[in-house]
Amino acid sequence: MSEKQPLLEVNDLWVKFKMDTGDVEAVKGLSFTLEKGQTLALVGESGSGKSVSSSAIMGLLPPNGSIPEKSSIKFLGDEVLTMSEKALRALRGDRIAMIFQEPMTSLNPFMPVGEQVAEAVIIHRKVSKKEAMAEALSLFHKVKLPEPERRINKYPHEFSGGQLQRIMIAMALANKPDILIADEPTTALDVTVQAEVLKLIKDIQAEMGMAILFITHDLGVVRHFADDVVVMRHGEKVETGTVEEVFTQPKHEYTKMLLDAEPKPQQRDQSEKDDLLVVNDAKVRYVLNKNFFGKPTDFVDAVKGISLRIKQGQTVGIVGESGSGKSTLGRAIMQMLPYTGDVSFAGANLETLGKKERFNIKRDMQMVFQDPYGSLSPRMTIGEIIAEPLTVFTDLDKKQRLDKARKALAEVRLDPLSVNRYPHEFSGGQRQRIAIARALILEPKFILLDEPTSALDRSVQLTVLELLDDIQKRRNITYLFISHDLSVVRAISDHVIVMQHGEVVEEGEPEQIFERPEKEYTKRLIDACMLIDDIAVA
Incomplete structure (x- = not known):
């Protein structure tokens, strides 16, 4: 560190929130400094207090948040916590600017x-x-x-x-600005776009000489983007140091756990199995405009004649950037939107089935969505949410349905006694387990998983992937796993399909796709992960 006065000095920062259930201490005695041209990363899982700390620096805490007098946040020697609202408004967006996670x-x-x-x-x-x-x-x-x-x-x-x-x-x-606070600026982006945005921020920093406070749960990004790291857990700083020190010689067990949380390929079952799902020449077209007579005049082909086969107990991963058509293909397979072509499940062509047969087959085809908070009703208890499919497909009474809901919770490693709690009372990883339990309650043969881990911390991702793998081995369930996260797809898949602009660019076993890709687009996707490695050198 230089002997000059730091741009930002955070000293013994405590942040408390007044809740109906009592006070919650979100940040506990955090201290760090940030100098001109430096990139400091605040890392930790959801709930660690890193984003709350940035809100405190910007003076953007909600009304129920408070900071005690012993805490201090200084910008170029001036105390931010005692500034008037007018002075704070002048500081925000001028001397200190912020990029939020969801634009x-x-x-x-x-x-x-x-x-x-x-x-x-x-x-x-x-x-x-x-x-x-x-x-x-x-x-x-x-x-x-x-x-x-x-x-x-x-x-x-x-x-x-x-x-x-x-x-x-x-x-x-x-x-x-003198300081740019970047709060999870690339979490929801494709790997290629993520690399471009990070390089852009780094290039502009070099040109303007500003300091960056980078907030993220992605240690892979931190390793090649930051100069120094502060690791947070439950509101406290558990470790700090240069990137080199923290990544090569971590001292705290929590830091070691975060570093070990990268998904790793599992030993897959290579035995020959029967086809469960067969898709032949599937096409999906979205109409953008119609003329006066209702005839389509403008449209986009989102899926262009895709064919695939998934065997019983197998996991097929689909990767591609946003707009590649992977989620549209998934929804066509689940009969959620119109398509042309053939989709056969367990030997039956879904298009030729009668209404009752199509209804019955839905029991065997379930889906887990990307955002569990958006797909779980906030007005229902998780017991009611998980048991809801049983009211449609079975004649079980309320007590029997609740008993099965408890068993499903136990299977996804959640407390069976929590059936009377509501979705907002659970973390993101726990909500995703609830969504998985809901999909499992009917004992399906097939589950479509559409970006089920993209919004989760790495350690939580790892837990969810291990859970899915364990359930698959015990139940012989088939998965179609859609994601833009290449490391996650590699870890869970038996077969990988790469999509671009509604078409299959390349497919094969994970080792072949990730170690010996043949197509330029696949190489570009994989190289985008490596491009982050070059950012620190740029």
């Missing part, structure tokens, strides 16, 4: 993106709207937003996730 919830959906960035310029600088829009356009060029002149007046919903994150970066850089 769609941070941008105004009713305002063109150019105007939103220009607004950030106008608030902190005495410039005209014309000058501010010119500055916004310049920033869009800097963050390499495609066709900025044409798209400056577009709305947020007209951009992809990676493009929205570039717009958020442009807004954060609008006033050339």
Whole structure:
């Protein structure tokens, strides 16, 4: 560390939230410093207090949050915690800027993106709207937003996730901040887009000399992006040091556990089995516009003639970037949207089945969605949620259904006595287990898993993958596993399909796909993981 005054000094930070059930201490005595040009990573699992700490620095705690007088947050020697609201507003977005995890919830959906960035310029600088829009356009060029002149007046919903994150970066850089706080800025992005965004942030840091406080649960990113690391757990700092020190000689058991949480390929069953699911020449077309007579005039082919076979007890993984058609294909297989082609399950063509037969076969085909919080009703207890399919497909009474729900909870390693609790009372990993229990309650032969681990911490991902593998071995269940996370797909799959623009680019066993890819697109996906390694050198 230099002898100059740090940009940011956090000393003995405590943050408490007043809840109906009592006070919760989210941050407990956190201390660290951040200097000009330095990249410091705050790492830890969900609930570790890292995002709460950044909110405290920005003065953005909710009304029920409080910080005691003994805590201190200083920016260039000035105490932030005693600043007036006016002084805080001047600091935020000007000297300290922030990029949030989910840009769609941070941008105004009713305002063109150019105007939103220009607004950030106008608030902190005495410039005209014309000058501010010119500055916004310049920033869009800097963050390499495609066709900025044409798209400056577009709305947020007209951009992809990676493009929205570039717009958020442009807004954060609008006033050339001294510190950029990046709170999980790449968690929901494809691996190729993630690498591009991280390189962009690193390049701009080198050009502007700003400091970065990088908040993430992804240690793979930290290793090649940060200079120093603070590891947090349950609101406390458990370890700190340079990236080299923490990653090569971790001292705390929790740090060692995080470093060991990378999914590893398992020994797969190589025995010959019968086909359970056969898809032949599946096509899905979305109509975008119709003429006056209702005839389609504009459409997009989301799935273009895909064929695949999945054997009983096998796991087939589908990888590809957003927009590749992998989730659309999954929904077509589950009969959730119109398609052409043939989908056969256990030897029966689903299109030719009668209404009653199609209803009965749904018992054997279940699905787990990406966001369990969005797919679990907040008004129902988890016992009611898990047992709900039994009310449709069985004649069991309420007590019998609840007994089966308890057994399903035990199978996914949750407390059977928690049947009367609600989804909001569980962590993200626990909610995903509840969603898996709901899919298992009917004892299906096949489960479609659509990005089931993408929003989870690495250690929680590992637990969920081990759980799925254990259940598959005991029940001989077949999985179709859709994800953009290559390490997760490699760990769980017997066979891997790579999709791009609605087509199969390459397929084969995991070892062949990941060690000896033949197609350029597959190589690019795999190289994108390695590209993060080069960011530190760039």
